[in-house]
Amino acid sequence: MSERIAIVGVGQTHFKSRRPEVSELEMVNEAVMAALENAELTIKEVDAVVVGNMELFEGDYQVDMWLAGGSGAYLKSGFKVQTGGSTGSSVCCTVFDLAATGEFKTILGIGFEKQDEGSSQASLRSIHEDVFFDVGSSGKSAATAVQSVALDMMRRKSITEEQVAIVRVKQAENAMRNPHAHLRKKITVEEVMNSPKLAWPLRVFHMCPTSVGACAILVAPELQVKKVSNNPAWVADWTNIHGAIQPFYGSITPSWISTPLGPMWAWSVEQAANRIYKRNGITNPRKELDVVEVYDMATWAEIEWWERIHLCERNDAHKLVEERATWLDGDIPVNPSGGVTSTNAIGASAMQRIAEVAIQIRGEGGERQVPNVRQGLAVTAGGDMYSAGVLIKKSL
Amino acid sequence: MNQKAPDENLCVEQIIELPFNESAGKYISIFLTKIRDEGKIVANKCPVCHRIVLPPRIVCAYDKVEIEDRPENWVELSDKGTVTDCVGIDEREVDTITGDFVGTPNPILFVRLDGGDEWTILGHIAEEMDVSKYPRGARVQAIWKPQQERQGKTSDIQFFRLIRE
């Protein structure tokens, strides 16, 4: 049977917009060392290393090769996995699978991005650039995707622009309590509402930053967990799902323009959560979950995900704002870390969602700790409609 | 000698240059040849769900079955259609290597072509710069380049122009 597994350590660098003083390898090593320290383990107890990032963002082919010197992979098993923005959660799901075989003692998963070394814009553009569909492709930025979600929410009267700004302030407040977060600055509702428009109703302050940093997790099967950890975050379930029905081939992108099946991104997020709920008998997520981390590439997305993962009824997101339910002291805190809106080093972002839930379960959240966390959910979303859902518990 | 932080943060500038010779493959080649030689937009139709797939593909992503290259599976779409979304280009992207602007300054149009279904949306550019002229539901038509200038790319269509019906 499959082994029960737990996260026994989490490590992160401090996230910034630039880190010219360290190489990519040195930066990754910081997260690895932090994870080992957090788990009170040495690299000797690790027997597999799984790495993930976006190849063209730093221009590294088979980056796990060069990184072997700093990732700890030397003479250990492992390989690289990559999807889109969900790369970090794909690494986690891979690590969880490996751990559940019981064939390994401890597995290290690493997600990172050093966006100060490349041109993220050009690398992102390469997603949809096409020789044959050579016109009209530049309109497909992440901002366009979020705009369509935002417009839809406004039409449905799910949320007001002011409420979105209030949620953005919540994200900033949480980030200020998280020493690792990138944007740690107090902002006001007025500042958010007066920030420049990107594509109405989307504003600059709603969007995630371009960050540099790395995240690492250590996962072990039960037998090893009992030996090495007195504070494991048990990974009860995980799932990964891909939702694009018609890929961005050339200029055709119904992926987020309204399709007969709705925006695909949202669809995969909802599916990921639904699978986890169904398999784990969760019928009232707002009540049964103590903390939630979502992949909020923009403030609007966080709010859309509230509905998609059933923290409230459809069109009722505004109620969660009115009740301040998703605030740190609310009944269902979302993104105590400050979320992707505060920190976005792409390859690390999705892993940080899972890592933060583990941190909360382990009671290591410091100023941002949510009291009495027994069970938490992380849901991620990334380019080409990849999503993952991970359920983490204090005890199984 | 003990290590101290270096006085400077050195870096290496690198440009990765990869030449590609991409084949469009069978289905996209049919699509592009029709554009180039006949000024027609073709799509294909899933034999199971009858969804129309634009650009044509060998497989229906939804049903995961092959859309065989048979006459009954091909559909010719009109070059007229309805705007579903229009996105203005507020800030033009500059290529970090060449310093040139990327793409055209024209707004990006998503056009649901007549003769298809809710899936047959083509992304292209609008003739005029004013986004507000292209509200959802506006009717537009493709303006083709002259036959001799067409190369078998979607840019063989110059842009979409508003039409009155």
Add this chain to the structure above:
Amino acid sequence: MGTVKPIIRSRTRRWKYTRYAGRTGSQFLIELRDNKKIIGTKCPVCHRVYVPARSFCHVCFKPMDEWVEVSNDGTLMSYTMVYQSEPSYPVKTPFAYGIIKLDGADTGITHIIGEVSPNDLKIGVRVQAIFKDERVGSILDIMYFKPI
């Protein structure tokens, strides 16, 4: 729709990167540039001296903070004469690559071997670093290693 000739299109994709050498890499390159010196780092556990210098001993997985200056002379551990031309090669073919264990180092540095004919390339040959006059802080500030 019958057979059509496959449409094939050429284009070149380009991306630009600024790769940071990091704290150890920077110091190594600064020494090359300013002092024509080659430096390594020494592992506090296994005492291996790594050249080029780097921040961690991958064997002991320990940070290294002890600098060691090694000789500009060393011994050829392996070599190849390259005839095939590829865009990434910094010099015209034919040219030689080698792995050189510098005196005082425990690992080999990989570089170009210059002023050498194929017949002189042998494992065990002594070589010396030849620096460029104009140095910018790059591994290519060493023009090549040449047999002595």
Add this chain to the structure above:
Amino acid sequence: MNRKVAIVAVAQTKYPASNTSQSNSELLWEVTKKILEQTGLKFENQVNGGLCIDKIMHCSEDFWQGRTISDLTLHPEMGGYAMDVIKVAADGTQAVYHAAMSILSGHHEVILVTAQRKESETIKSSIENNAFDPIFLRPLGFDFLTAAALQATRYMNAYGLTEEHFAEVAVKNRKNAKNNPYARRQKAITISDVMHSKMLAYPIKQLDSKPVADGACAIVVASEDAAKKLTDKPVWITGLGSCYDAHYLGDRELSHSEALSLGARRAYDMAGIKNPRKEIDLAEISDEYSYQELLWAEGLGLCDEGKGGELIKSGITGIRGKLPVNTSGGLLSGLPSGVAGMAQTAEAFLQLQGKAGDRQVDGAKTALVHGTTGPCGQSHCVIILNQHKGEIL
């Protein structure tokens, strides 16, 4: 290990030097379609429980398509909609490794593993250069060929091997390819042909080197219960091992591979193999450059260290030898990198099912598949396949 995992089906395209008539996605659909037809399987989202493909493991790398998220335009052709999909960015053996582990985890029952690559569409060397340290190695222009050449020189020098030894590997593998219907049609070559082929980087010559290839491969990996329902001849994956080496060539003793020995030991231990030379009936070994088949054979313990030359001379690794190596024709006959490890796994599967046609190794029961990722085999993956699932205690 209580659970068992087996390969139940494989599909391949042909591997020509260049395939301009199919796009990447059309190549991929060719193998996915064959798998669906062979097994009758459907995808999880298409059925209401029961036996179905419940995960897709795709193997590709962004560089080869010049596109961030390389799998993005390929999902319809691997059945990716509404499915659990993970992309492994390494050699195909690592994707099979990951898939097999996911089955052993108890979280999946049937996994479709796919890979496709069109090496003819861009320049391999220019991509490979980016696998090296960006500060100390990349500016020097290294690619896998020149790194391999340094390794080959060191290897020859350490044990007195000659270029002829390497040439013999190329001759043997090209000969084997003649009987492999998926391999491209090429004329037979002699030692002299290899020795007189164009010198690329001493001691590696044109015919010592993997030619450019296009193609796709798909493999279905399943749990014991599922496997038994899907085929009466499952091929069991009894051993899995993987291992990284150091990155810098000068940090490694290039003439032997500690990482491979370790990776192989992991696989042998899992499979309960004590004497690989006796217990393994055939091996598919990564032979991107001819010397590598010998060096890796040493690392795998198929001969003593430094005895790779004797191994090829003895004929043991010939198709009628005691331990045939690369009956498929190997990478030297033209397999796309990345896809290569999967194609070699597929070959071992066909051999153990007794379906290898004219290249069938009689009585083959246990096979070894080996793949590498990175320069000079910086990362190795070893898979042991067996006709019998074995009861390891």
